[in-house]
Amino acid sequence: MNAVSVLLEKALAGERLSLEEGTVLLEEAELLELGRTADQIRQRLHPRGRVTYIIDRNINYTNVCTCQCRFCAFYRRPNDADAYILSKDALFHKIEETISAGGTELLIQGGLHPDLQLDFYIDMLQSIKKRFDIHIHSFSPPEIVHLARQSGLSISGVLSRLQEAGLDSLPGGGAEILVDRVRKKISPRKIGWRQWMEVMDRAHRLGMKTTATMMFGHVETTAERVLHMVRVREQQDATGGFTAFIPWSFQPRNTDLGGSTAGGVEYLRTLAVARIMLDNIPSIQASWVTQGAKIAQVTLSFGANDFGSTMLEENVVRAAGVNYRVALQEIHRCIKDAGFIPAQRRTDYTIIKEIH
Amino acid sequence: MHNHKGELENIAAKVAAGERLTREDGVKLYQSNDLLAIGKMADLVRKRKNGTNTFFIVNRHINHTNVCINRCKLCAFGRDANAPGAYTMSLDEIEAKARASANSGISEIHIVGGLNPELKLDYYVDMLQRVRRVLPGVVIQSFTAVEIDYLAQLHGMTHHAVLRALQEAGLDSLPGGGAEIFAPRVREIICSKKINGDKWLAVHRAAHELGMRTNATMLYGHVETIEERVDHLLRLRELQDRTGGFLTFIPLAFHPKNTALEPMGLAGTTGYDDLKTLAVARLLLDNFDHIKAFWVMVGPKMAQVSLSFGVDDLDGTVVEEKIAHDAGAETGQSMAKSELVRMIKNAGFCPVQRDTLYNVVEEGF
Numbered sequence: 001m002n003a004v005s006v007l008l009e010k011a012l013a014g015e016r017l018s019l020e021e022g023t024v025l026l027e028e029a030e031l032l033e034l035g036r037t038a039d040q041i042r043q044r045l046h047p048r049g050r051v052t053y054i055i056d057r058n059i060n061y062t063n064v065c066t067c068q069c070r071f072c073a074f075y076r077r078p079n080d081a082d083a084y085i086l087s088k089d090a091l092f093h094k095i096e097e098t099i100s101a102g103g104t105e106l107l108i109q110g111g112l113h114p115d116l117q118l119d120f121y122i123d124m125l126q127s128i129k130k131r132f133d134i135h136i137h138s139f140s141p142p143e144i145v146h147l148a149r150q151s152g153l154s155i156s157g158v159l160s161r162l163q164e165a166g167l168d169s170l171p172g173g174g175a176e177i178l179v180d181r182v183r184k185k186i187s188p189r190k191i192g193w194r195q196w197m198e199v200m201d202r203a204h205r206l207g208m209k210t211t212a213t214m215m216f217g218h219v220e221t222t223a224e225r226v227l228h229m230v231r232v233r234e235q236q237d238a239t240g241g242f243t244a245f246i247p248w249s250f251q252p253r254n255t256d257l258g259g260s261t262a263g264g265v266e267y268l269r270t271l272a273v274a275r276i277m278l279d280n281i282p283s284i285q286a287s288w289v290t291q292g293a294k295i296a297q298v299t300l301s302f303g304a305n306d307f308g309s310t311m312l313e314e315n316v317v318r319a320a321g322v323n324y325r326v327a328l329q330e331i332h333r334c335i336k337d338a339g340f341i342p343a344q345r346r347t348d349y350t351i352i353k354e355i356h
Numbered sequence: 357m358h359n360h361k362g363e364l365e366n367i368a369a370k371v372a373a374g375e376r377l378t379r380e381d382g383v384k385l386y387q388s389n390d391l392l393a394i395g396k397m398a399d400l401v402r403k404r405k406n407g408t409n410t411f412f413i414v415n416r417h418i419n420h421t422n423v424c425i426n427r428c429k430l431c432a433f434g435r436d437a438n439a440p441g442a443y444t445m446s447l448d449e450i451e452a453k454a455r456a457s458a459n460s461g462i463s464e465i466h467i468v469g470g471l472n473p474e475l476k477l478d479y480y481v482d483m484l485q486r487v488r489r490v491l492p493g494v495v496i497q498s499f500t501a502v503e504i505d506y507l508a509q510l511h512g513m514t515h516h517a518v519l520r521a522l523q524e525a526g527l528d529s530l531p532g533g534g535a536e537i538f539a540p541r542v543r544e545i546i547c548s549k550k551i552n553g554d555k556w557l558a559v560h561r562a563a564h565e566l567g568m569r570t571n572a573t574m575l576y577g578h579v580e581t582i583e584e585r586v587d588h589l590l591r592l593r594e595l596q597d598r599t600g601g602f603l604t605f606i607p608l609a610f611h612p613k614n615t616a617l618e619p620m621g622l623a624g625t626t627g628y629d630d631l632k633t634l635a636v637a638r639l640l641l642d643n644f645d646h647i648k649a650f651w652v653m654v655g656p657k658m659a660q661v662s663l664s665f666g667v668d669d670l671d672g673t674v675v676e677e678k679i680a681h682d683a684g685a686e687t688g689q690s691m692a693k694s695e696l697v698r699m700i701k702n703a704g705f706c707p708v709q710r711d712t713l714y715n716v717v718e719e720g721f
Contacts, residue, residue: 030664030704031661032395032399036396263699292657294630297627298627301391334627337626
């Protein structure tokens with residue numbers, strides 16, 4: 001047996017792979033062999049043949065952002081003609097639409113707006129919870145750290161204030177690659193990897209679940225991609241609060257960073273290695289928004305067990321030129337056609353209903 | 357989920373032994389959701405036939421007219437002669453387009469169009485002579501079997517006679533379009549006026565007899581059954597056994613947008629279906645050297661993944677493709693050679709620029 005087969009056997013035997021071993025797999029394993037191993041691990045973790053998804057809405061309350069990351073096509077400066085802050089009326093209207101579409105979750109994210117204070121966020125959360133019965137899965141770590149700086153509170157302090165006001169869980173955005181060499185190149189003003197992880201650590205300790213994302217296919221090395229996974233895995237050993245890992249590839253259009261993006265093969269390989277490496281994270285999400293429905297469906301043979309969200313609205317990704325829109329029907333079709341049972345879930349991955 | 361596991365193992369054993377698969381095997385493969393097992397079998401055959409070589413061609417497409425009397429429901433390209441957007445290129449225009457591509461390093465020109473009653477055999481002969489003159493070293497792969505049969509009808513000639521006249525004027529090879537699904541039940545729904553499967557095969561047989569190599573296609577993902585797909589593949593395999601004239605098989609995923617079939621609520625193919633169809637084709641068509649994924653139709657991401665599912669050809673850098681784009685293909689019009697090469701290498705395969713007959717034009721990228 002060659003080195004790669006030994007590693008795949010080891011993973012199948014339930015043994016944990018090291019950074020070096022994961023890197024060997026990402027660089028050398030054959031696509032179908034990698035898929036087969038990830039698929040077997042997925043079957044073990046999710047034996048009921050379900051593929052889940054959530055009906056939610058991504059609401060971007062502002063596009064003003066002081067971070068101005070080079071991979072981002074969404075941000076505007078405060079005085080730009082198309083800079084905006086969403087009004088409460090518009091926000092409530094979007095939430096009503098979400099609930100009438102069967103939605104159970106709001107993914108509220110925005111830029112790091114220099115003028116919006118903690119009170120704005122607390123008021124937003126309270127006013128939503130007063131009117132609607134919906135899970136609020138909102139504000140990625142860069143926004144939390146921004147609020148801590150503005151308010152002078154600790155990260156824990158900000159998170160508890162938001163939690164009291166109605167925040168239920170945190171999305172895993174802003175992780176990009178959790179290696180500071182990479183972050184300095186693509187997002188020099190964004191928080192470092194330790195701070196990103198600190199936010200997740202504090203959130204988990206306050207009883208909030210979070211996800212973790214990874215944006216790859218730009219300036220990072222394969223080893224840095226695997227290091228990202230290992231860092232998430234170590235945090236998960238400590239706090240156990242990550243529900244899912246969501247890899248997606250950098251979308252170069254309309255960004256300062258530009259260049260090309262990872263192809264379909266690179267995406268499937270990375271997703272499969274994530275399933276193999278992240279032995280303590282229950283779910284791996286496909287990203288149909290960045291990959292299209294076809295590749296997203298194919299991930300169901302490469303380790304993914306969740307189709308992510310219906311994304312009734314996704315301004316951040318849309319600004320970068322992704323024109324895929326998969327209706328709920330299409331998600332059901334993709335899941336069934338691959339031989340699985342579609343199941344609508346809540347944010348915590350409990351099942352609302354199976355679709356037969 | 358994997359109901360057919362034991363059956364797949366039997367098929368895998370046959371594939372490993374190099375045995376020919378049956379109709380039942382083909383149906384079972386299609387019915388299985390074990391995408392990776394099917395991929396692995398197809399990959400074995402692909403590696404046996406082509407190693408890790410992945411071919412592409414630098415070519416140019418010209419669609420000389422969209423006027424078509426057939427008006428197939430599957431098609432978003434054809435127009436009535438007096439409809440808005442109807443066009444027919446003059447021979448001067450075609451010659452100018454051909455001349456414009458003379459220095460772009462193309463090795464093949466691909467001309468297909470509608471069945472336009474105004475265009476007689478002399479238009480085609482003249483077109484070929486002009487293109488041959490301005491592109492002396494370039495292979496002319498043009499006119500589907502449907503167009504050849506139409507010319508034969510217009511002039512009361514045999515397929516042989518039409519093909520010979522075109523061959524003398526410069527035609528080298530026929531593309532594989534118009535095959536759709538051979539089953540009459542399906543053709544009645546999606547392309548009721550188009551020539552039937554027997555005639556399509558007869559045109560290709562005649563071309564093979566004249567020494568021309570041709571391609572074969574299958575348009576899938578509309579109203580056909582799995583069995584009808586398998587039968588389509590087997591009829592191609594049968595003709596290939598007799599003539600050996602087919603170069604490449606190209607499954608084409610149906611794009612419903614803007615076609616008369618769109619109101620039927622057809623959703624287009626899924627990723628599983630695309631990969632299974634390519635892989636099953638690789639497995640059933642044991643006498644075809646090449647399986648092509650047309651990246652314009654399936655998208656570059658899926659095309660790249662398909663290299664592990666039996667595909668060894670990604671078509672090429674296509675300039676000005678109208679037919680798939682009119683049906684809502686969301687891909688670009690062309691892909692730079694460097695981009696294709698990068699895509700192939702990133703998937704761990706070896707890019708080879710080929711000519712129409714799969715002679716190496718350039719390798720070692």
